[in-house]
Every structure is written in C-alpha cells, then in structure tokens.
Amino acid sequence: MKLPAFDYACPETLDEATALLAEAGGDAKVIAGGQSLLPFMAFRLAAPSLLVDLRKIAGLDGIEVADGEIRLGAMVRWRDILDSAALARALPLLPAAIGHVAHYQIRNRGTLGGSLAHADPASEFPCIAVLCGASVDVVGAGGHRTIPADELIAGPMETTLEDDEIIVAVRFPRWPEGRRWAFDEFALRHGDLAIAAVAAAYDMDGPHIAHARVAVMGATDTPQRVPPAEDALNGRAPDDDTFGAAAAAASAAIEPTEDLHAGAAYRRALVGTLLRRALAESCAREREAAE
C-alpha cells in the first residue's frame, strides 16, 4: 500500500533532531534506513505525522575498534558490518549473525540503530548486543544517557526509549583472546526473519568452559540470555555431553512464542537443536584454526 502522508525534516545536528521530536510529542518518528519503518507505515502499523531523517547528522556512522571497546555508530549499516575486516577479527560473532539479516538490497540501507529501536524479537543485532552486554548511548532533548542493551529492549517492538531520544552509538566490550562463539538460525528462506536462533560465547579455563553466555531470539518475545544453559556449560569440558545438557536446559527454560509459522513445542525443540549444533561448530572451528 502507498504510505500515509507525513511531513519530513532532515536536520544537520542532533540538537535540532531531538528538538523536533520533543516538539511533536510522540507523533514524530526518526527514520534511519527506513527498512522496517516504511513497511510498518505501508501496513498502517505506524502513521507518524513527521519523519526526522538522521542521514545528514555527522558522527552517527563509523566502526571504531579500540583497546577497551568497540564503538559502532547508530547509522552503521548491515553492509558496513559485513565489510569490516577489523570487526571480523575483533568480534567475529557479529558479522556471522548479521549474515542472516535480510537481503543484499536491504543490507545496503538498514542500520543497527534502527534495528535496536525497532526491537523485533526475531532480529539478530539486538540479540548479539544482549549476549555481549553492549551499552547503548542515546541523546534526548534533556541530555544523554547510556542504557544496557537488555534494559533497552522492553518487549516485542517495544523499547525504553523516550519519544525524543535518538540512539547515537552502541559499545561492545572487547573480547579476550581465544574466546569461542556460536551462532545458528532457522528461517523459512535465507534472509527472512528467524523462527528461532541461538548465540553463545565462552572462554576456556584450561580444559573447562568459563564465562559462558547463551542467548535465544526469534523463539521468545524478546532476545534474552538463558542462565540455565550457561550454568550447564560453565566448569565442564566442551564435549557432546555438555552441549547436549546445555541444549536441553535452554529448551526447558524458555517460554516460546507461537505464530503462523511455528508452534511453541516446535520452537522449543528447535532452540535445543540449534544450540547443540552451534556449540559443536564452535569447537570444530577451533580445531580447524589449530590445523
């Protein structure tokens, strides 16, 4: 369907942008890539009176891999993440997950800030941000604040952002040398939204797993960590038994969603299968690198 009518502003500073949003009092929306907002407007799920385009505001792009942290500007596109050699070295889990986001043409416009603010439970970036304990820097008419990624996401398509707040950057803590990672997803077609996906990261403390983190998305109403699965990994050897136990713990712990594409029981089983497979692959990758 054609889009509902709206006014359009393309400010050059964050101050102007937040002032426009504050003035409109909830009737305005930011537009970044437009790859989620415009379909929502076409379906009349959103009908803002004003769109505030971020494309001319300086300082919202850029991928900076520094010693302590990795900073990604809110307007960094999927395409930029997939093209970054520095990210592939420093946080390989991120490009691996983003490889499942949408299609070539959409990746040329879709941004990570838009993905976080849209908070679709089946989107990859918010899940990786939650898994990694990323911090989200936002600016509003009243100043700026930093929100942990898991506190930003409040529910399906729901965040704790105020109407006048704009995400400016996301910061990921740097990984220690040798951290292992896992990601796997099931979607009906490559690039479609996930029916379920899992992500994990862990260190090796001698022969044992330490600092394990496991997160699920697509199968639950928000991307979320799964502490029972993490407990099943920590202190154990990275073998099939351990991974099977973690998979069973994850399946048991989640409250799966149901929709047209899959029922709750199917999603519950899928999460276990994906997690076991992804964890096994995290070891196979290690062996390949060693050879």
Next chain:
Amino acid sequence: MKIALTVNGRPAALDVAPRTTLADCLRHALGLTGTHLACEHGVCGACTVIVDGAAVRGCLTLAVQADGAEVTTVEGLAGDGALTPLQEAFRRHHALQCGFCTAGILTTLHALLTENPDVEACEIREVLSGNICRCTGYIPIVEAALEARAAYRRGGDPAQ
C-alpha cells in the same frame, strides 16, 4: 518538497510529496516505468534501483531521501540502446519469461558484479534471495550472471 537528483546520468529537479517513494517518483514523475512495483513493502525486489552505487529497494526509499543522489534504473543500463553483456546473457540463458522481476534482478546483479566481478555462484544465489521470480526457477538467472562476470572483469563499467 524540492529535490534534485541525477537519474541515469541526467539531472532531474522535482517537487515531490514526502510520502512519495523513490520507485513511484521514477515511474510517475519521470516516466521511467521500467522499475516495477509489486509488494510495496520490501519483500519482492521488483523495485530495485541503484542509488550512489548501491542496489536498494525503490519502495523502501523515499524520494526525498535520494535528494542529491545518483540513481540508475534499468533504463540506464543499456545507455546507447544496445543490450549490455548482462542483458545479452539473460537472453541467451532464458533468464526471463514474463519479465516482471527482470528490471529488479538486472539492477541487483549489475551492482553486485560491479562490486565483485569474481562473485561465486553461492553468493549470487544468496543475493537473489532478495528477488522473487515466479517464472524462471532462478537457475538460468544464476547461469547468466556467471557468464556476465567476464565482461565486468575486463574492467570499466560494461553498462555504460
């Protein structure tokens, strides 16, 4: 709103309502009906055009967002009227039947092959996941793209 953009090498100054998508602007204001629209919400790829070198959804880009941009549509590929090597390859391999999806697939593959003339079949298939074709079964499209790589490797822009 007043915007100025370059479409297929020619400057265009237009006055558009903010809600006009780039695809509608190209079709209705500029008469470039080679760009097709089907789903109008980002899933089919029929509306793909090239904006500043990148293939994008014409239905998920506002015309006002393309202010100042260089846009290439399917009409701009064969600039002098002769088919480009990619288009020739489509004809040779029967990579189109009804042709509804073809403009979006040609612009997508033109951007892809310009970026990477050595692209492998598996990546071509992944990229085509963003374009729906109800007729061909995709196999001849992949074959045409693989064959066209040679022309893009020879350097320059085979479409111009």
